[in-house]
Each structure stands twice: as structure tokens, then as C-alpha cells.
Amino acid sequence: MKKRKERIDRGIKARSEDIFALSSYREMLYLLAPRAVPVVGLLGVAPFMSPYWQEIFISTAIYALLAISWDLLISAGLVSLGQSLFYGIGSYIAGTLNHYWGWSPLFTIPVATVGGGLLCTVFLLPVLRLRGIYFAMVTLVLPLMFSRLVEATRILGGTEGLPGLTPFPNQLTALYVIQLALLAALFGFRRLMASDYGLVIKGINDNDRSVMNAGINIYWYKTQILFLGASVGSFAGAFGTHIDMFAGMPGFALDYAIMPVAAAVVGGMGTFAGPMIGAFILVPLSEILRALGALRIVFYGLFLVIFIVALPEGIFHYVQRKYHQLERWVELV
Amino acid sequence: MNKPLPLLKVSGLTKSFGGVMAVLNVSFELKEGELLGIIGPNGSGKTTLVNLVTGFVKPNSGRVEYRGKNITGWAPYKVVGLGISRTFQMVRPFYQLPAFKNLIVPLYSSRVKKLAGGKYGDRNAVALDLLEEVGFERDARVAYKVAGSLPQGYLKRLELAKGMALRPDLIILDELFSGLSLAEVASIVPIIEKLRFQGITIIMIEHRLKELFRIADRVLVLNYGEKIAEGPGEEVMESEPVKKAYLGSETQ
Numbered sequence: 001m002k003k004r005k006e007r008i009d010r011g012i013k014a015r016s017e018d019i020f021a022l023s024s025y026r027e028m029l030y031l032l033a034p035r036a037v038p039v040v041g042l043l044g045v046a047p048f049m050s051p052y053w054q055e056i057f058i059s060t061a062i063y064a065l066l067a068i069s070w071d072l073l074i075s076a077g078l079v080s081l082g083q084s085l086f087y088g089i090g091s092y093i094a095g096t097l098n099h100y101w102g103w104s105p106l107f108t109i110p111v112a113t114v115g116g117g118l119l120c121t122v123f124l125l126p127v128l129r130l131r132g133i134y135f136a137m138v139t140l141v142l143p144l145m146f147s148r149l150v151e152a153t154r155i156l157g158g159t160e161g162l163p164g165l166t167p168f169p170n171q172l173t174a175l176y177v178i179q180l181a182l183l184a185a186l187f188g189f190r191r192l193m194a195s196d197y198g199l200v201i202k203g204i205n206d207n208d209r210s211v212m213n214a215g216i217n218i219y220w221y222k223t224q225i226l227f228l229g230a231s232v233g234s235f236a237g238a239f240g241t242h243i244d245m246f247a248g249m250p251g252f253a254l255d256y257a258i259m260p261v262a263a264a265v266v267g268g269m270g271t272f273a274g275p276m277i278g279a280f281i282l283v284p285l286s287e288i289l290r291a292l293g294a295l296r297i298v299f300y301g302l303f304l305v306i307f308i309v310a311l312p313e314g315i316f317h318y319v320q321r322k323y324h325q326l327e328r329w330v331e332l333v
Numbered sequence: 334m335n336k337p338l339p340l341l342k343v344s345g346l347t348k349s350f351g352g353v354m355a356v357l358n359v360s361f362e363l364k365e366g367e368l369l370g371i372i373g374p375n376g377s378g379k380t381t382l383v384n385l386v387t388g389f390v391k392p393n394s395g396r397v398e399y400r401g402k403n404i405t406g407w408a409p410y411k412v413v414g415l416g417i418s419r420t421f422q423m424v425r426p427f428y429q430l431p432a433f434k435n436l437i438v439p440l441y442s443s444r445v446k447k448l449a450g451g452k453y454g455d456r457n458a459v460a461l462d463l464l465e466e467v468g469f470e471r472d473a474r475v476a477y478k479v480a481g482s483l484p485q486g487y488l489k490r491l492e493l494a495k496g497m498a499l500r501p502d503l504i505i506l507d508e509l510f511s512g513l514s515l516a517e518v519a520s521i522v523p524i525i526e527k528l529r530f531q532g533i534t535i536i537m538i539e540h541r542l543k544e545l546f547r548i549a550d551r552v553l554v555l556n557y558g559e560k561i562a563e564g565p566g567e568e569v570m571e572s573e574p575v576k577k578a579y580l581g582s583e584t585q
Contacts, residue, residue, distance in 0.1 A: 196437050196456055203427055203438045209389070210425040215413030215442035215499055 002332040007325045034323065038186060038273070042179045047172060054171055058243060060283040061178040062236045067260040067267070067275035068185045069232035075193060075270055076225040077205035079132055082139025083260045085123070086233025087240065088146060088251035090116040092156060094238035095247020099162040109238045116234025121227045128222050143252040150249055161248020168242060178239060182276070185232055189272045201225060259283070266307050268314025277315055338401050340365045340503060340534050341417075346385055346395030348378075348558075355381040357558040358395070363503075368525075368535045370545045370566065373555035374578055379538045380422060382555065383505050387419050388412045399503075414444045416502035420495065420509060422538075424488040428481035432469065432491055435480055436460035439498040448500050460498070467494045467524055486517045493524065504528065505536040510544060518544055542566070554578070 010030075046057050066083045073080045093112035097103040103111075127138045151159055168174035192198050203211045204218050211218050241247040259282065260275065267278025285303065289296040311318055341363040348356045356378040363369055371379050384390040386397055388409040397405045399415055418439075426435050439445065440456040464476045467490040475487060483491070489509055496504050506525075510518045518541065525548060528535060539545040545552065546566030554562040554569055556578040562569045569575055 196441055196453075199430070199434060199437050200441050206427050206429075207425050210421075210427070210495075211438055212389075212409045213387075213413065213419060213421070213425075214439035214495065215410050215418070215444045216438065217408070217410045 003329045004332050006328055006330045008328075010324055010326060035187075038276070039183060042183060043176075046175055046179065051171060054175055056284055056287050058171075058174060058178055059240075060280055061182050062240050062243075063256075063259050063263065063283050064182055064276045064279035065178075065185060065236040066233055066256060067263040067279045068182075068189065068272050069229040069236070070260040071264050071269060071272050071275045072189055072225060072232070073229040074264070075198075075205060076201045076222055077131065077208070078128075078222065078226065078229075079136040080139045080229070081136045081257050081261070082143055083233050084252050084254060084256035085139060085143040085146070086116060086120050086230045087237035087256040088143055089119055089230075090234030090237025091241035091247045091251035092162075092237075093119075093234070094241050095162040095165055096156060098165045098242070099157075099247070105166055105168065105242045109235065109242070112238035113231050113235040116237065117227045117231030120230035120234065121223060124226055124230075125223065128219055128226065140257065143257070147249045147252040157248065159249060161246055161250075163246050165242055165245045165247065167245050174239075174243060181235060181239070186272050186276055189228075193272075262304060264314075266304070266311075266314060268316035268318070268320075271314075271316045271320075274314050274316030281315075337364070339363055339398075340367075340400060341386070342396075342398040343382075343386065344396045344398075346382070346397065347393050348381055348385055348390060349393055354558045356385060356392075356555075359555070359558070359560050360395075361553055361560065361563065363534060363536070365502075365534055366529070366532055367551065368529055368537065368549050370549035370552035371536060371538045371555065372540070372542060372545065372552055377555040377578075378558035379555055380507055381558075383419060383507055383536070383538065386412075387417060387505065410442075413442065413499055413501075416444070416500075417505065418496040418499040418501035418503075419505040420492040420507055422508040422511065424485075424492045426480040426483075426488055426491055428479070430480055431477050432480050432483060432487070433457065433460040433464055433476040435491055436463055436494060436498045439495050442499060444499055463494045463498055464491070467491075467497070468520060469494075485512050486514070489513060489517075490521065493521070497528070501533060503534045503536070505538075507538045508540065509537065510539060510541045522548060542570070 046054065049057060066087060069086065070080055070083055090112045093115050094105070094108040097108040097111060098105070123142060124135075124139065127135055130138065150156055156162060168177070193201065200211065200216060200221060203214075204221060208218050237251060241251065259279070263278030263282055264275040265278070266282060267276065268274030282304075286296070286300055289299050292299060339362040343362075344360045346356055346359045347354070359378075359382060361369075371382065373379050381390060385392045385395075388404075388407045388411070391406045395405070396403060399412075399417065402415075404412060404415065426432075427438075434457075437456050437460060440453070440459055446453055461471070461476055465471050469476045469487065469490065475483070480488070480491065489512070493506070493509060496506070509521065513521070522544065525535065525537075529548075537545060537549065549566055551564060552566050552569050553560060554575050556574070561574040561578060562572045564572075570579075
């Protein structure tokens, strides 16, 4: 007897895409559960972890924010290899304001978020017309240039950086700040991309001539997305710099550029949730593998390769599909 | 009394790609409410001419005037903002989206917002109405299907609806009929006639001469980028240079 796997979309999925007509608690739970997982998972679990894991959790969340910001840019067709630019600029703005003028993190972080977003947008504006790999190259080069600039001119503390920044009052405060930011970015951007505005953005990625022909100035929209993405990255930088109590050249490190891309690929691009999941797997994993010493990178790389080969669509897309479909075996006649 | 201002005035438009003259010194005028056909053999520069007018390609020389305003080399989105919309010969839908969601993008443009008095309203409803107008049967719920799964005939209609969504004063249809069956063409012709009735000026690039001549006021013939004839359809086809262009010249 031959058998075949049949996949059927749950009816509610089709209905819930546009019209929200809910009839039962089961259906409400069905829609609510995936949204409740990150909220409960982040806010509920983290406070009970050991201080060591809380620290890792914070750095994971920073990477997750960078990954979400990367995902936002890619949804408008902007391939970025320069999340480290956003991180570095954000960290230097917050660091400068705190180190030289003694501003409290309460002000440095918001100023760095908006100011960093603006600054990075201005830096990348001339190359916004470039697409794909060309845009990526420029984003990769800029942070390297800035770190050399700091080294050569010895501005902003030069290679020494700006030490002794104001830390957060306690770890729990820092934890909640970054968690709320992460949740806001996750749900905010998901909602944004589901709106008509998001449709236009995805259209630019899909088929920019068609969007141009619809009377829409695509460069203006790309600029907006770039500003949003850069702001989120700068926020991560400003936050991270107060955690480390130090702003310096490591802010432009390649780690901040590579990890978000890896997280998005493992987690599933274009979903915001995917890159976040990716970051929450990769960063703690790299921490656990520390015990292996020099072999760490080998195992880490191996894990990445296996993951990408086995689940090229990314974890989130896979899980989402399974969640929305009923599977059953049917006999072939 | 002065002659009324032409809606569109193209003068001496020239564009070369490398050494190839795609469009060479083409001039024509278009009155409000007219339906102009542009015909010519393959590679004669028809689509390039449209690209020059709509700003997708910048001309080497020449002028494009719309309502007396020089719009030569304007960016496409600005040209659209003035009220010139176009369809593409190769349809360009967003394949993963349901058909009606394809119209959200043009409906999001500032031109539509301006015309609606600053309000967008429910774009989904407008999109569904527009699709019904171009022949998406509402009962069959074709409009909800993913664009990638639609047959060519519907994709062409969708392309037309995208052009109409911008509420243009001038719509340029680039080979709307190509790849369609006779019956499909016959069902689209009334939609075009309705657009004319609403006072919309139309430029049609076509290879389907019979259908075109029936609805066009005037046709313009291009060959190797040059305008070789202009006038009512049947008359133009009788002229010597056009016959040569279509049938080839006799060997010496």
C-alpha cells in the first residue's frame, strides 16, 4: 500500500489573514499562543536566571536587536553587512555624551538612538541607489573606516576608548529595558510590515520598477527603512556601551556585522521572529561551547553548516508552516 | 482663438544605446481625449519611446511636454504624479501576493491620496472594485488568488487595473493584447472604450493591428527608431514606407 502525506491549511489561517472573525476560545488561543510565547518567555523567565546567564541573555538580546534591524533592511532589499556601523555609531554617541558631558543613560540612549539613526542614514544615503552586493560592500567598509579613523586621529579616546561610563543601576533594570525594546521591535516591525506601508516596502524588494511605476518614490521609502533599521542598531549600541561601561573601537567589530546575518539565516529571514530565534540559539550556543577551548569555532561552524543544509528556509518558517497545517497520511488508490 | 494646448507634446526625442539609435528624432502631439496607436516592427523603438516619456530612460536630446510643462528626464514617480500611468509589456505583478493586494501599492501613492482629498480610505475595497471593472468576476473570487497562480489573461487585466488605480489622465498601454486570445482581446476592448468615455487619453502600443485600428483615432508608425508615418490606421498601412517596413523592400 502506497501512502502519501497530505498537508491541509487550517481554515482559520486563511481567515485570520484579513478578517478577524473568531468563534471560539480554541481559535483565539490558536492565534494568541504564538504571540504569547515571546512575551512570557522573555519577561517571565529571564529574572529567574543566574546572574551569569542574565549577562549572556543581555548580550543575546543585543544581537537579536541587531538581527531584527538587519531583517528590516533586507525586507526593503537592502543587504547590509554593516550592523557594526550602527552599533559603533550608537555606542560612540552615547559614550561621548556620557563621558564628556555626564549625561545619564536616560538621555544618552534615546539621543543615540535617533541621532545614530540619522547619522547612519546620512552616511549611507549616497549609496542607497546601489543594490544587493554593492550596497553590502559599502556597509561593510564604513565601520572598518571609522575604527581606523578613530585609531589614526586619536579622537574620542583613540585606541583607549571612552572608559568609566555610567552603568545601569542594576542588572534587572538593564534586563527589562532590553527585553521591552526587543518586544517592541519584534511586534512593532511585524505589524508595520503587515500594513499597507509594509506591502509597499516588500514591493520595492520584489520589483522596484513596478513600485516606481505606481507613483511611489522608492528612495524616500528606502531612506525611511534605513533610518528605522539604523536607529534600532544604534539603540543596541548605546545600550551595550552602558552595559560594558566603555565605548571604543570594538563597537565597530565584525562580530556585530556577521552574527545578525547568521542569526537571520538560521532563524528565517523576513519574519523578525526568525532572526530573534536565531540569535537566541547562536549566542548562548557560542557561550556553551566556550568549554571546548580552541575547538569552539569548529563546532560552532559545523552547527551552522548542518543547520543551513537541513533547514534552508530557517527555523521560524518551518515551525510556522507546521503550526498552520494539518498533516495526515492518505492511502494512494 | 488660440489652438488648445496639446496634452502631450514630444519633440525631437532621441535615444541611443551604444551605437544603436533606439529612438531618433521622434515628434508627435496628443490631444486630450485622443486614442493614439503606436505600431512598428519588433525592435523599432516603441517601448523605448514609452520609457522616454515616462522617465524610465533619460533621452539624449529632445523634449517631452505635458500640459505645457517640460517633463523631460523626470523621475518615473514624478511623471506618474502628474497623471501619466503606464502598463508594462512584460507583466510585473507581485507574484506572492493575492491579486487585489497588488493594487495596494499604486493606491498608496501620493497622487491617489491627493485626489481623494488627503484620505486613503479602505484600499482593499477600492482594489476589489477596480478588479471587478477589468473583469475579475467577483463571484469566482479570482481577485483573492495569488497573482503567481493566475493565467496570462488575468495578469494583463491586473496590469491594466494597476494603471487605472492611479486615476491617470493619460494611460499608456504597452502591448496589452500580446499573448491574449481573440476572445480575451474582445473582452478587454470594452474596458478601454470605457476609459475613453471617461475622458482618459490613451496611447496604445500594439502588434494586433486589426483590433487597434478599430478603436484608435490615429496611429504612429516607427521603424528603426524613426517616425515613418502618422494618420488614421488603414490609411497609414497603405503608405509606401510602412509597407516597406512591414513587408521588406524588394531586392535589387
